[in-house]
Every structure is written in structure tokens, then in C-alpha cells.
Amino acid sequence: MAGEVLRQGAGEVGDLAVVALTPAGKALAGRLAAAWNEAGGSARVYHPSSSLGSLVRTLWGRHEGLVFVMAVGIVVRVLAPLLRDKWRDPAVVVVDEGGRFAVSLLGGHWGGANGLARRVAALLGAVPVVTTATDVQGKTAVDLLARQWGFLPVPREGVKAVNRALLEGKRLVFYTEWQLPAEGEAPPFDRVRPLREGPGPGPGNPEEVPVFVTSREVSPLPAAACCLCPPSLAAGIGCRRGVSAGEIEAALAEACRRAGRRRESLGVLATHSAKLNERGLREAARSLGVPLFFFTSQILQGILDRVPGLRDVEFVRRQMGVGNVCETAALAAVPEGTLVLPKLKLGRVTVALAEAGLLWSASGREMRRI
CATH class of the missing domain: 3.40.1390 (Udp-n-acetylmuramoylalanyl-d-glutamate--2,6- Diaminopimelate Ligase; Chain: A, domain 1)
Known part of the structure; x- marks a missing residue:
């Protein structure tokens, strides 16, 4: 299903929950959180008032990374019912109460736990423990x-x-x-x-x-x-009022199929600002894990005036204040974009796809389409 298309995984882990049980663990957790926040991240310390399992269930999915200051065995047992797979689980690092080791336990590559373990170790003066085979052999997975x-x-x-x-x-x-x-x-x-x-x-x-x-x-x-x-595709969307997220996601999948593009490259959805309150659009964007951009008639008109070959439809202009929504919204959403799928009507949804000519890596390096 579309909810399986994930956009997690770009860049380093920045948002942490640090969980501790004992007084010594809480002191170390406080030291780590303070150092993490001082370095520009966001970390908060938690300790269970009653059940560790209940606390972890509350934190699961709310933070990019979880750092546990306690024994590995405790963490394994409490996480076991929550685990899904390497693509959806967050980064998990375990630190002993003495602050000697920072163990990458879960989500080493895609979750970012290996990098997190190294950063935590550097802040605490600990030894990072990374066991993934490619890292052990000095190769980049x-x-x-x-x-x-x-x-x-x-x-x-x-x-x-x-x-x-x-x-x-x-x-x-x-x-x-x-x-x-x-x-x-x-x-x-x-x-x-x-x-x-x-x-x-x-x-x-x-x-x-x-x-x-x-x-x-x-x-x-x-x-x-x-x-x-790459997250290089922008989908410009028009829809009838009250359309469901399921209809939108099905239309997007079909549009990608017809364009010969992978749905995993959808990087943004875009539409007219008149659709600001369309729940189906917001739910579809959330399910796909991509942002949803809204553009005014003036911005879309600017695209229509600048890009040759786009259709200017009088009926659409009377309804929306601009004679082209899908194609102009798609082009407005990506830098140096080109249209790869013109407006396609699929039931109560219309879709156009544009592909960016310029992207940036998670660390800010420029990448151009060739």
C-alpha cells in the first residue's frame, strides 16, 4: 500500500529520546542530552514512573532516535513487541551506566543508528560498538x-x-x-x-x-x-471536493505507471491553495511521507505564462482563477522542472508529473540531472 513508501532516512538523526532507569543512568542521560542540545540537536530525558514498556510504546515513532541508558537485555525485551522491519524502526542505541560503550542496536543503516552511536560515543568519551558487516569490513552499504x-x-x-x-x-x-x-x-x-x-x-x-x-x-x-x-517527482493534483486519500493514492500510482516512473520517487504533492482544507489530500501526503505544497492562482499563472505549450482552459479559469492547475502546480513544486506526464484524468482526480532538474543530498551537496 502507499503507506509503505517511506521518506525516512535522509541525513543524520537529530531528535532524540534518552531513557534511563536508575539514578546513575539518569545523571548520564542528563549529561548526554545537554551535550546533544548544545551541539544543535534536540534531546529530552525520560524515565518511567511505573512501566518501562508503557513509556517506550509512547515514545516509539515520535523520535528519530532512542538512546537507552541501561542493559542491552532490558532493551531487547521491551522493544521486541514493537519491531517491524529495518525500514520503519527508528535508530536505537544502548549506553551502559558507566558511559563506556555506545552500542548500535537497531536501525544501523537506514535508521541511522550506526552514526548515532558514533556521535553519542564522541559526546560521552565512550567506545562506539557497531556490528553491521559492511561497517566492520570498512565498506559503505x-x-x-x-x-x-x-x-x-x-x-x-x-x-x-x-x-x-x-x-x-x-x-x-x-x-x-x-x-x-x-x-x-x-x-x-x-x-x-x-x-x-x-x-x-x-x-x-x-x-x-x-x-x-x-x-x-x-x-x-x-x-x-x-x-x-531520488525524490525528484512532483505530482500536481486537482480533485473534486471530498475525494478520499485512497482515490488520490490510486491515481498517483497509475500516473507513475503511465509515466514509466517509480512511485518511490514522488517527493512532493502540489495543488491550488483553494484545496487547503481537502482532508484527502493531506492524508495522502501523510501516507506517502511527502510534503504537500499549496500555490495561489498568481503563482500558477506565472508558470502558465512562462512555460510554453501548457493548456489554458477557460472552464478551469472560471472555477479556480487560473486556467491550468495540475501541470503548473507540478512545475512550481520542483526546481528546474520539466513535465514528464501531462494532465491525466483518473476518476475524480487529475494528476500531472514534473521531474526536478536539481536536487540536494541530505548533507547539502548539489546534484543535477544529466
Whole structure:
């Protein structure tokens, strides 16, 4: 379902809940929270008034990261009923009361727990404990790279296969339609090739594993391969009053299919400011994990005047104050955008898709479409 499309995972963990049980643990938790807040993050200390399990259930999903100052065994038992999978669980780090070790327990890559453990350890003068195989071998997992860029890695089984191949010593080759960051986060440049040079359906080099950096559907996708989907698509939406989130999500899925784009690359929904109170739109954006932008008639008219070839419909103008909503809203929502799907009517919803020509990685590095 559309709610499975996640936008978690971009950048470092910034918002923390620090949970402690004993007086010594509370003192250490207070020291960590103070240091974290001083460094520009947001941390709050919690301690259960009665049940630890009840407190953790309340905190689960409300913070990007959870730091427990207590024994690992206690944390494992209290978290067990709440766990879903590596893509949806938050970062969890456990620190002993003596402040000697910071253990990345859960969500090491996609959740950001490995990086969180290292930052917590640095603040406390502790030793970070990271056990994920790629980190132990000094290699960058493909889902960690996706997190650093703010992209979504799919399919999940393909991500596992790619990381497994990486551990076996195979080379990852990136086929991309984006200029990747020039330093720090980038793979070696001898392994970055244009998307059009991607391998065909036949057997490729057995020592190379393809990673496709694109919003496009790659078909057929090799078994040991994955896609890193940039949040580059904007969906401009028009709808009848009272339309449901389900209708909107179904229309978006069909629009992406017809455009040959992956739904995971939807980065923003956009519409006319007259739709400000449409509950279905807000619920659809929340389900997809993307922002919802509202544009006035004046802004949309500016797009209509500037971009050649857009239709100016008199009936729409009488109703909305501008003769084009879907296409202009999509183009207004992304920098240097181009229309990849003109207005498409699907039941009570109309959709247009635009793709950005410019993105920024989670650390602020510029990436342009090529």
C-alpha cells in the first residue's frame, strides 16, 4: 500500500529520546542530552514512573532516535513487541551506566543508528560498538549511501543482495541520470556510468553489481541489483471536493505507471491553495511521507505564462482563477522542472508529473540531472 513508501532516512538523526532507569543512568542521560542540545540537536530525558514498556510504546515513532541508558537485555525485551522491519524502526542505541560503550542496536543503516552511536560515543568519551558487516569490513552499504543522499533504495530484497555482493568483494557500478556528489558520499568515479549504458537483460559481468540511480522503472531488474530513487517527482493534483486519500493514492500510482516512473520517487504533492482544507489530500501526503505544497492562482499563472505549450482552459479559469492547475502546480513544486506526464484524468482526480532538474543530498551537496 502507499503507506509503505517511506521518506525516512535522509541525513543524520537529530531528535532524540534518552531513557534511563536508575539514578546513575539518569545523571548520564542528563549529561548526554545537554551535550546533544548544545551541539544543535534536540534531546529530552525520560524515565518511567511505573512501566518501562508503557513509556517506550509512547515514545516509539515520535523520535528519530532512542538512546537507552541501561542493559542491552532490558532493551531487547521491551522493544521486541514493537519491531517491524529495518525500514520503519527508528535508530536505537544502548549506553551502559558507566558511559563506556555506545552500542548500535537497531536501525544501523537506514535508521541511522550506526552514526548515532558514533556521535553519542564522541559526546560521552565512550567506545562506539557497531556490528553491521559492511561497517566492520570498512565498506559503505548501499542503503547507507541512499540515506546520505536522501534517496529510497528498492526493492528491499535487491538491497540485501547488493550488500551481500559487496561483502563478497564484488564491485558496485552506479548507472545514473544524476550527477552524484563530487566528494565524501560519492562512489569511485570509475564505477559511475550514464543510465543509458546500463546492462541489458543478458548476463553481465559476474564481478559487477549494478545500482541504478533513477526515478525510472528499470525492467527487467537483475536479481542482484537495486534502484536508488531520488525524490525528484512532483505530482500536481486537482480533485473534486471530498475525494478520499485512497482515490488520490490510486491515481498517483497509475500516473507513475503511465509515466514509466517509480512511485518511490514522488517527493512532493502540489495543488491550488483553494484545496487547503481537502482532508484527502493531506492524508495522502501523510501516507506517502511527502510534503504537500499549496500555490495561489498568481503563482500558477506565472508558470502558465512562462512555460510554453501548457493548456489554458477557460472552464478551469472560471472555477479556480487560473486556467491550468495540475501541470503548473507540478512545475512550481520542483526546481528546474520539466513535465514528464501531462494532465491525466483518473476518476475524480487529475494528476500531472514534473521531474526536478536539481536536487540536494541530505548533507547539502548539489546534484543535477544529466
